[in-house]
Amino acid sequence: MWTSRQMMAIALARQVEDGKTYIIGTGLPLIGGALAKNTHAPNANLIFETGLMEGNPQEVPTSVSDLRICYQSSVLWPQFRFFGYEAIAARRGVIAAGFLGGAQIDPYGNLNSTSIGDYYHPSARFSGSGGANGIATYCDTFIVMKHEKRRFVEHVDYITSPGWIDGPDGRAKRGLAPDKGPRAVVTELGVMRFGEDRRMYLAEVFPGVTAEQIVENTGFAIDVSRAVEAEPPSEEVLRILSEKVDPLRIMTA
Numbered sequence: 001m002w003t004s005r006q007m008m009a010i011a012l013a014r015q016v017e018d019g020k021t022y023i024i025g026t027g028l029p030l031i032g033g034a035l036a037k038n039t040h041a042p043n044a045n046l047i048f049e050t051g052l053m054e055g056n057p058q059e060v061p062t063s064v065s066d067l068r069i070c071y072q073s074s075v076l077w078p079q080f081r082f083f084g085y086e087a088i089a090a091r092r093g094v095i096a097a098g099f100l101g102g103a104q105i106d107p108y109g110n111l112n113s114t115s116i117g118d119y120y121h122p123s124a125r126f127s128g129s130g131g132a133n134g135i136a137t138y139c140d141t142f143i144v145m146k147h148e149k150r151r152f153v154e155h156v157d158y159i160t161s162p163g164w165i166d167g168p169d170g171r172a173k174r175g176l177a178p179d180k181g182p183r184a185v186v187t188e189l190g191v192m193r194f195g196e197d198r199r200m201y202l203a204e205v206f207p208g209v210t211a212e213q214i215v216e217n218t219g220f221a222i223d224v225s226r227a228v229e230a231e232p233p234s235e236e237v238l239r240i241l242s243e244k245v246d247p248l249r250i251m252t253a
Contacts, residue, residue: 002238004188005252007206008144009035009241010233011186012099015142021045023098023135028144031252032099034245039237047095049131097183098135101144104156107199107220108170109143109163109182111136112156119158129160136161137176140183147187149219164198189214191230192222199223204230 002010005028012032016022018041024033025048033046102111103126113132115122135141141161145151163182164170172178184203185192191204201223202214211224233241246252 002233003252004206006238006241007230007233008032008186008188009246009252010237011191011204011206011230012142012144013039013041015097015184015186016041016044017096019043020096021047021094022096023047023049023131023139025049025099025101027101028251029099029142031241031246035237035241038240038244049135095139097140097142099142099144100132100135100161102132102160104151104153105143105145105185106153106156106163107222108166109141109185109194109198109200110156110159110165111143111161111163112158113160114158116157122157132161136163136182138180140180143182143185145185145187147189147214147217149217152218152220154220164194168196168198170198189217190227195223202227204228206230207232 009028009031012028013035016033016036020041022033022044024030024046033044036044037046100111102113103116103124104112111132113126113130114128115125117123141163162171162174162176165174165176169178171181181198182194185200188206189209190202190206192200193203195201202211203226205211205214205227207229211227214224214227215222241252242249
């Protein structure tokens with residue numbers, strides 16, 4: 001069998017296409033990206049906002065600043081050069097997508113990683129955007145979240161990273177690229193995607209999970225009528241994940 005975090009890593013890996021370039025973040029996206037390169041997408045290019053291009057770490061890094069991520073990387077830039085590259089490359093369509101997370105998400109994929117409650121008198125203050133806003137502004141995104149009602153909310157308390165804003169023309173009205181935005185949300189329960197109305201719907205439930213569990217843990221109305229059961233991982237993929245990508249179960253316990 002597999003853990004829910006292993007299933008999340010596998011679902012993230014499935015979003016990665018061979019030969020394309022992805023901005024990878026800390027945590028499970030590192031595992032998903034590495035798993036993809038060790039299975040179906042060996043020529044995918046993984047880049048990190050600390051300025052690293054195409055790292056091939058032999059151990060699981062704890063973050064994108066961990067020096068272990070530098071192993072065999074083709075480029076090690078200062079961060080300001082990376083951000084310049086990100087803006088230009090994303091506009092030219094070179095970057096396929098970036099991986100993001102947050103404290104809150106709404107039905108249109110807007111993310112909050114800034115504060116809970118009133119901005120000036122919050123009940124909780126977080127680290128903020130980092131490079132997330134730039135990624136969400138210029139690139140398609142895949143989002144990693146813990147599936148809880150307090151995180152999946154009707155309206156985020158603060159938009160740190162823009163999703164589809166409020167519908168099909170939400171981005172265009174605000175001067176953002178209308179064809180870029182969130183494509184999938186991966187949680188421990190399943191995979192959500194966005195329809196033509198740019199609203200989130202349930203696309204896949206993980207084996208052993210029901211659509212009712214998704215509804216119970218989502219703080220807004222979500223369409224589950226299109227949901228199918230996600231394909232279980234093969235024994236070979238699980239072996240690579242547990243023996244090569246994350247043998248110490250640092251990220252997938």
